[in-house]
Amino acid sequence: MAFLFFAYFAVVSIVAGILTVSLKNPVQCGLALLALLLHVSGLFVMLNAEFLWAVQVIVYAGAILVLYLFVLMLLNLKTDDRYFHAKTPYLLAPAAIGLAYLVFLLVRSPFSGSRGDASTAAVLLNGDAHAVGIKMFSDYLLQFEIIGVFLTGAIVGAIVLAKTPKSIETRRDA
Amino acid sequence: MSDSIDLIVKLIPLFPLMAVIVNGLFGHRYSHDLAHRFAWGSVLMSFLCVLAVFTETLRTGAAREVIAYKWIFGGDLTINLAYLIDPLTCIMLLVITGVGFLIHVYSVGYMHGEAGFTRFFVYMNLFMVSMLLLVMGNNYVVLFIGWEGVGLCSYLLIGYYYDKVSAAKAATKAFVVNRIGDAGFLLAIFLVFVNFRTLDYTQVMQNAAKLSPEMATAIALCLLVGAVGKSAQLPLYTWLPDAMEGPTPVSALIHAATMVTAGVYMIVRNHAIFDLAPIAMTTVAWIGGLTALFAATIGLVQTDIKRVLAYSTVSQLGYMFLGCGLGAYTAAVFHLMTHAFFKALLFLSAGSVIHALSGEQDIRKMGALKSKIPWTHTLFLIGTIAIAGIPPLAGFWSKDEIMGHAFVHHHYLLYGMAAVGAFLTSFYMFRLTYLTFYGTSRLDHHTAEHVHESPMVMIGPLIVLATLSVIGGFPGVPPENGWFHHFLHSVAGVTGEEHATPPSLMFGLMGTATIIALLGWGLAHYFYSGPTTAATALADRMPGAYTTLLNKYYVDELYDTLFVEPTKQLGKLCDWFDRTIIDGLVRGIDLGTDLSAAAITWTEKHVVYAGLNIIGYGNHILARSWRRLQTGMVHQYAAIIVAGLFILVHLILLIWTGGGSTGYSAR
Amino acid sequence: MIPLSAYVVVSAILFTTGLLGVLIRRNFIIVLMSVEIMLNAATINLVAFSHYLESMQGQIVALFIIAIAAGEAAIGLAIIIVVFRGKISTNVDEMNLLKW
Numbered sequence: 045m046a047f048l049f050f051a052y053f054a055v056v057s058i059v060a061g062i063l064t065v066s067l068k069n070p071v072q073c074g075l076a077l078l079a080l081l082l083h084v085s086g087l088f089v090m091l092n093a094e095f096l097w098a099v100q101v102i103v104y105a106g107a108i109l110v111l112y113l114f115v116l117m118l119l120n121l122k123t124d125d126r127y128f129h130a131k132t133p134y135l136l137a138p139a140a141i142g143l144a145y146l147v148f149l150l151v152r153s154p155f156s157g158s159r160g161d162a163s164t165a166a167v168l169l170n171g172d173a174h175a176v177g178i179k180m181f182s183d184y185l186l187q188f189e190i191i192g193v194f195l196t197g198a199i200v201g202a203i204v205l206a207k208t209p210k211s212i213e214t215r216r217d218a
Numbered sequence: 219m220s221d222s223i224d225l226i227v228k229l230i231p232l233f234p235l236m237a238v239i240v241n242g243l244f245g246h247r248y249s250h251d252l253a254h255r256f257a258w259g260s261v262l263m264s265f266l267c268v269l270a271v272f273t274e275t276l277r278t279g280a281a282r283e284v285i286a287y288k289w290i291f292g293g294d295l296t297i298n299l300a301y302l303i304d305p306l307t308c309i310m311l312l313v314i315t316g317v318g319f320l321i322h323v324y325s326v327g328y329m330h331g332e333a334g335f336t337r338f339f340v341y342m343n344l345f346m347v348s349m350l351l352l353v354m355g356n357n358y359v360v361l362f363i364g365w366e367g368v369g370l371c372s373y374l375l376i377g378y379y380y381d382k383v384s385a386a387k388a389a390t391k392a393f394v395v396n397r398i399g400d401a402g403f404l405l406a407i408f409l410v411f412v413n414f415r416t417l418d419y420t421q422v423m424q425n426a427a428k429l430s431p432e433m434a435t436a437i438a439l440c441l442l443v444g445a446v447g448k449s450a451q452l453p454l455y456t457w458l459p460d461a462m463e464g465p466t467p468v469s470a471l472i473h474a475a476t477m478v479t480a481g482v483y484m485i486v487r488n489h490a491i492f493d494l495a496p497i498a499m500t501t502v503a504w505i506g507g508l509t510a511l512f513a514a515t516i517g518l519v520q521t522d523i524k525r526v527l528a529y530s531t532v533s534q535l536g537y538m539f540l541g542c543g544l545g546a547y548t549a550a551v552f553h554l555m556t557h558a559f560f561k562a563l564l565f566l567s568a569g570s571v572i573h574a575l576s577g578e579q580d581i582r583k584m585g586a587l588k589s590k591i592p593w594t595h596t597l598f599l600i601g602t603i604a605i606a607g608i609p610p611l612a613g614f615w616s617k618d619e620i621m622g623h624a625f626v627h628h629h630y631l632l633y634g635m636a637a638v639g640a641f642l643t644s645f646y647m648f649r650l651t652y653l654t655f656y657g658t659s660r661l662d663h664h665t666a667e668h669v670h671e672s673p674m675v676m677i678g679p680l681i682v683l684a685t686l687s688v689i690g691g692f693p694g695v696p697p698e699n700g701w702f703h704h705f706l707h708s709v710a711g712v713t714g715e716e717h718a719t720p721p722s723l724m725f726g727l728m729g730t731a732t733i734i735a736l737l738g739w740g741l742a743h744y745f746y747s748g749p750t751t752a753a754t755a756l757a758d759r760m761p762g763a764y765t766t767l768l769n770k771y772y773v774d775e776l777y778d779t780l781f782v783e784p785t786k787q788l789g790k791l792c793d794w795f796d797r798t799i800i801d802g803l804v805r806g807i808d809l810g811t812d813l814s815a816a817a818i819t820w821t822e823k824h825v826v827y828a829g830l831n832i833i834g835y836g837n838h839i840l841a842r843s844w845r846r847l848q849t850g851m852v853h854q855y856a857a858i859i860v861a862g863l864f865i866l867v868h869l870i871l872l873i874w875t876g877g878g879s880t881g882y883s884a885r
Numbered sequence: 886m887i888p889l890s891a892y893v894v895v896s897a898i899l900f901t902t903g904l905l906g907v908l909i910r911r912n913f914i915i916v917l918m919s920v921e922i923m924l925n926a927a928t929i930n931l932v933a934f935s936h937y938l939e940s941m942q943g944q945i946v947a948l949f950i951i952a953i954a955a956g957e958a959a960i961g962l963a964i965i966i967v968v969f970r971g972k973i974s975t976n977v978d979e980m981n982l983l984k985w
Contacts, residue, residue, distance in 0.1 A: 050887050054895045061899050061922050065906030070914055077918050084925050087895070090887070091936040093944050103951055108921070108958045115962045116914060119969055129853055132909050142864070143901045149871075150893050160940025176948070179941040187945075191952045198956030205963035856907055 046090065053086040074113050081105040092164060095172040223274050226267045227284045227301050230311070230354065233260040233267070234346040241343070245336035257339035258322035261346060265315035272308045279708070280304075283356055283420070294415050302356030302419060306709040309551060310353040310483055313558045317475045318346055320679035324566050325467040327675035328573060338378060342471070345371035349476050353483060358407045358417045361484070365403065365448065368477045369396045375472060376464040388460035395457040399447015406440035409433070419487065426490040438491050438498030441484060442505075449481030449535050451509045456774055458532055462524040466569030469524060474531050474561035479554050482538045486547045486709075493545070503543025507635040510536030512771075514642035518649075519757075519767045522579050523568050526650050530605065531561060533639060537620055540636060546623040548706045552694045553616035559690045560604035560613055563683035567598040570672040570680065571654060575665050581650065586659040590669045595655045597680045602651045604687040606644035607735045614731065615691035622727040637734055644738025652746035892933035899926035913968075917961045924954045 060080035067073045085100035129135075167175045180188055237260035245253050275282070281304035290297040301307075322342060329338050348367025355361045370393075377389030407417065413433060414422050429437070445451070450458040461473050472478070485492060485502065492499055510533045517529035534557050541550030572579055574591050588595045604611040607618065617640060624633040659666065671677075693702040745753040757764045766772070847858070899922060906919030928947045935943025 047887060050891070054891075057895065058898055058902070061902040061906075064922060065902060065910060065915070065919055070912055073915050073918060077921065080922065080925065084929060087892070087929055088932055091892075091932050093932050093936070093947075096932060096944060096947055099948060099951060103955060104921075104925075108955050111958060111962060112914065112918065115965065119914075119965070129909050129911055135905065135908055139901060139905050143898065146897050146901065147894055150897055151890055155889050155893075155934075155937070157934070157938050158940075159938055160942065162941045163939045164936070172944070175941055176944055180945055180948070184945050187949065191949055195952060195956055198959050202959040202963040205960070206966050853908060853911075860904060860908065 050087070050090055053083045053090065057083040057087065070116050071113070074109065074116060077112070078105055078109055081109065092167055093172050095176050223271065223282070224284045226270050227282070227303055227354075228286045230264050230267045230271070230315075231347050231350040233263040234343040234350070236260060237343045238340055238347065241336055242340045245340065250335045253336040254322075254326045254339055257343055258319060258326065260343060261315060261319045261322050264346070264350070265319050268308075268311045268315045271303055272312060275303060275305060275308050276705075281420075281708075295411075295417075297357060297359045297417060299360060300356045301354040301360075303354070304709050305705050306483075306486060306551065307353055309555060309706065310479075311350070313479075313555055314346070314349050314353065314476050317558050317562050317683070318349075318471060320682055321467050321471045321475075321562060321566065324470075324569070324676050324679040325465075327673050328467055328569055329465065334378065338375075338465070341371055341374045341378070342467075345375070345472060345477075349480070352480055356419055358410060358419075361487075362403065362407065365400065365444075365480065365484075368472070368480060369393060369400070369448075372396070372461070372472055372477055375468040376461045378464055378468065382463065385463040388457070388463040392457040392461050395454050396447050399444045399454055402440045402443025402447070403445075406437050406444065409437045409440060413437070423490040426494065429491070429494055431494060434491050434494035435497050438488070438495040439501065441488055441491070442498060442502055445481030445485050445539075446505065447481075448484075449478045449539070450532050451481075451505050451535060451539055452512060453773075455509065455513070455532050456777060459525050459528045459770070462522070462528050466524065466565060466572060469528070470562045470565035470569070473528065474565050475558040478531065478535055479538070479558070482535070482542060482550055482554055485539075485542045486551060489542075489547050492542070499543050499545065501543070503540050503629070503632060506536045506539025506541070506543055507632045507639075508536070509533065510540060510639040511635045511642075512536075514639045514646065516767055516770050517646045518642065519764060521582055523571065523581050523584075523650065523654060524565070524579060526581075526646060527561070527564055527568060530564075530643060530647065533643060534561070534605070536639070537617060537636065540632060541620040541623065544620075544623050544627060544629060544632070546620060548703050549616065549619040549623055551706060552702055553620060556604070556612035556616040556687070556690050559683055559686040560601045560611075563597060563680060563687055564601040564605065566676070566680055566683065567594055567601060570594040570676055571598070573672050573676070574669050575661070576668055578662070578665055581653045583660050583662060583665075584654045585657045585661065586655070587669070588655040591671050593671055593677050593680075597677075597684050598655070599651060600684045600687055602647045605647050606738060607640055607731055608644075608739070609728070609732055610688075610691065612687050612689070612691035614728075614735070615694050618728055618731040619694065621731060622724065625727055626723065637730070640731065641734045641738045644735045645742050648739050648742030649746050652742060656747055657749065889933060889937045892929060896926045896930040896933070899923075899929065913965055914962075917958065917965075920961075921954060921958070924950055 057080055060076050060083065063076035064073050064080060067076060081100060081104050085097040085105075088094070088097045088100060162175055162179075237256045241253050241256050281302060283300060283302050285298050285300040287299040289299050322339075325338065325342065329335055332338065345368060348364045348371055350364070351360055352364025352368060355364060373389045373393040376392055377386050379385045410422060411417055413429060414425055416422065426434075447454045458473060458478070462469055464472075492502070513529045513532035513536065517526050517533065520526045520529060534553070538550045538553050538557070541547070541553060571584070571587065571591065571594055574587070574594065575584065578584065600611075604613040607614045609615070621633060621636045621640070624630075624636060661669070692700075694700045745756075769775075847854075903919045903922030903926060906922065907916050910916050910919065928950050931943040931947050931950070933943075935941065935947075
């Protein structure tokens, strides 16, 4: 049963991804991206990380993607005829071979690492949000704060970059 | 008291030295009048000092040594700049400073108007310094310093008219011939040092008896070589006649009164050594006698007034050497003194004649000057009578004493030679007088108009010298027993003077000498006082002899062939050697250096630069291809990043983790 | 149970897709979207390992990744706007002022 869900989510994610990179109209690409994001969040649910599912949908799909769509609309681009790179056909074969190679390598790898202390049972006990919260605000507090600072910087930077510059005459007087 | 005398002794050479420095360094800034005052003034001061020293020596009768400057001391060798004042030195000093002073005064008039006036007096004073050092020194080194100094000044003064080729050549000849003598002298000094380990006179003379006869002979003969060179005896006399190229005062001072007597002084000083070497003494005597005769014969036919006087100087020096060789040292010094008086007088009077005739020196172009320049004539005549040896003038006493000594000690052959020489001396000197002042005038028309007597500044010294020539013999009277002999007894009266001559023999010898002199005068009067036809006839009858005498026995030519030409050829050979071989070597090295430099340059250009160029060019090619990466196209950059990532991951997998995690390893 | 390697393979495929999108597409905004795809692929990987290694670390890092993706998207789009003001084109090929 779980395998079916996994298969659905995985296949649709992959197809959405392929659509994102190959569709002509940018808005259509954006929509394909939306599908991708939602199904990736589904994969998260399969992994018992429902908090991330929520965050992904709210932040990624709800804010970031919307931002993309805003900018797309704002720029009002004409659809370009030549929307693929000139040398695209040459890349597809190496990409396929590369992908096969990568998968081959990954499958053969023995996955191991240090085990943590959050077994599935423990996570399911209080929910994923609780588990993430406990861990975040004790061991990873510093990184949390840094991310906050980073986001502040990103906001300020975006505003500064996108400001309408003063005209040349007024700039000279200043 | 003795300290002040010591100071006076030290001052004697210092006065002329100061005049040399002042006139030499600053002479061009002030007038000639001031320059000559420095010159003769300094000599006058020296003369006064000498008088003081002389008086002191008369009073004490002892020798005095004064050290002026401690020069070299250490180990075996002590050489000081020190002076020895004994009776011999006093006599020499009196002659040098006295006659020197008179000649300096004369030169003021003679050299008047010359461009190199100051230079002349600088050289003359330098000569005085050297001569004073020569006679005052108490060791061989100071003597040698003075010896070389007078040689140098002789060169400088003979070549005074330096733009005359003949003068320059004569000066060089004088210096070179002197040098030959100096080589012998140096050898003697070395021998003295080897034998005595000291060069002081007093110590050498005290220990002289320790010498073996062979060593004494060797030293004496070496000293003789030096004396022969300096005093122009056979065979090194050829420079003296040519030295007449210098101005007349130079001839008077250097080549008559003082420098040429240095050889005699040196022999007398070393008489202790000579006394031990009878062979050397005989050599000295025979050289003296032969020179006296030889030079007199040449003087018979010479036509230049100064050359006649030069040969007579050589001849009279021969008499002095004869006296030394016979052991009559006092007599030799006596003759030295009187010769200084009358030879200086003769030379300066000749200078007066030349001055009167505006430079004419050939006696064939003179004549009948007696009335035109009466003072000069009288003074020249006095000089001639003195040199001829006619009593009671000075020359008679001294020359007769030497001849008498020879006869009394049974050296009859030498006596004969001396007597013939005296006859010839008298003859040619009166010939000179008659041809210059008497007879018919053979003057050039232009010269005849300008004949004038010399100024008082020139006549004055001549009068003094003439007086000395008249009375200068009386210190040596009676012969072998006069004041002079007693004065010099401590220094020079060792050999052969104790032998008292019986008075009859003495008067006989004196009479003979007088007759010889008068005979010479008479013959000269016969030949030359009137028209000279008889003389020319005699010359024509013996053409060979006449020409030989006129050409001075061709000695100069002989020396030329024997010595001068081979030396020149040797010089040319050395020059060829230097030019071809040594310079060839140098040029070879030069060529080698050039070649190696060219090779290095070529290597640098073609090999090194090529290498560098390859690096540069290769860099250029590489850069050109790498530059294409910078397309500015973001896609391309992204592709490259991916490729790099691919490689990086593989590297990490393979190297870092050893491929273990994937099972993908280097196996 | 779904094996870990399945998730890893899915992640790999998505990652390659995103990479290909970055290289192929000429519209800059689509390129940014492809970058988002890559980020998501990495997130899947992380969360899968977090689950299978029983550690919270992966999920926390996934949160951070989402935050960073947000910031990056904002800045990137701001840059696009600035460039768009300069030249009326978002064609990547024409942004080649960095060329030699």
